[in-house]
Amino acid sequence: MVLSVTSVNKSFGDVAIIKGVSLTLSPGEVLALTGESGSGKSTLLHMIAGLEPIDTGEISIDGNSLSDLSESENAALRREKIGIVFQQFNLIPSLTVAQNLTFQARLAGKKVDIAPLAASLGLADQLSKYPEQLSGGQQQRVAIGRAVAASPKLILADEPTGNLDEQTGDQVFDLLLSSARNEGAALLIVTHSDRLAARADRRKHLSRGQFQ
Numbered sequence: 001m002v003l004s005v006t007s008v009n010k011s012f013g014d015v016a017i018i019k020g021v022s023l024t025l026s027p028g029e030v031l032a033l034t035g036e037s038g039s040g041k042s043t044l045l046h047m048i049a050g051l052e053p054i055d056t057g058e059i060s061i062d063g064n065s066l067s068d069l070s071e072s073e074n075a076a077l078r079r080e081k082i083g084i085v086f087q088q089f090n091l092i093p094s095l096t097v098a099q100n101l102t103f104q105a106r107l108a109g110k111k112v113d114i115a116p117l118a119a120s121l122g123l124a125d126q127l128s129k130y131p132e133q134l135s136g137g138q139q140q141r142v143a144i145g146r147a148v149a150a151s152p153k154l155i156l157a158d159e160p161t162g163n164l165d166e167q168t169g170d171q172v173f174d175l176l177l178s179s180a181r182n183e184g185a186a187l188l189i190v191t192h193s194d195r196l197a198a199r200a201d202r203r204k205h206l207s208r209g210q211f212q
């Protein structure tokens with residue numbers, strides 16, 4: 001099991017945001033997470049990424065329970081095993097496309113063969129450009145490339161197509177799916193689109209912090 005979430009609860013102040021959520025993901029499996037705005041999708045992803053502490057329950061990545069890890073062990077696990085694609089592309093503006101693509105993998109001490117990666121992303125001609133010189137769809141493809149470059153076991157994508165028009169969104173979704181499947185990575189993808197969610201192996205719907 002790449003990911004196991006067991007009976008996780010999380011409150012902000014007095015407000016319960018995630019209530020007894022459990023899920024598992026196997027290698028190569030694609031899970032779509034849907035749910036209305038404010039239902040807790042991003043909070044759940046942040047907790048899985050170790051960016052937000054949980055109150056009770058357990059989250060394990062590749063057999064490591066996050067609560068047992070120190071802050072620095074948590075960061076190392078995130079670097080080595082998790083690729084994250086945010087809704088806002090979060091590229092580093094002062095780095096070129098090539099540097100953005102390899103940045104995280106280098107932090108994890110992994111070498112990246114950039115030519116085939118860029119080719120698979122349709123970015124071969126863009127490598128020396130800076131993010132501001134790219135379209136939204138191109139920027140999101142860089143963000144996906146960066147997330148998959150270090151061959152993570154788990155890819156977390158928070159509405160990666162939310163800022164894109166339908167056609168570009170479809171292309172980005174395809175790319176994420178094929179990148180995950182080619183790498184044998186488990187993929188957890190948040191989407192508001194039923195059409196896109198239907199293409200995942202499984203889907204789960206979060207409603208006010210609980211799975212339906």
Ligand SMILES: Nc1ncnc2c1ncn2[C@@H]1O[C@H](COP(=O)(O)OP(=O)(O)OP(=O)(O)O)[C@@H](O)[C@H]1O
Nearest residue numbers: 012013017035036037038039040041042043044159
């Ligand atoms: N740091 C925080 N402090 C207090 N409340 C928070 C915090 N982060 C999120 N919340 C609240 O938790 C709830 C869930 O937020 P979350 O961002 O997880 O929703 P979401 O399902 O990702 O929504 P969207 O589809 O709009 O992105 C919201 O009511 C939000 O206001």
Ligand SMILES: [Mg+2]
Nearest residue numbers: 041042043158
């Ligand atoms: Mg969100």
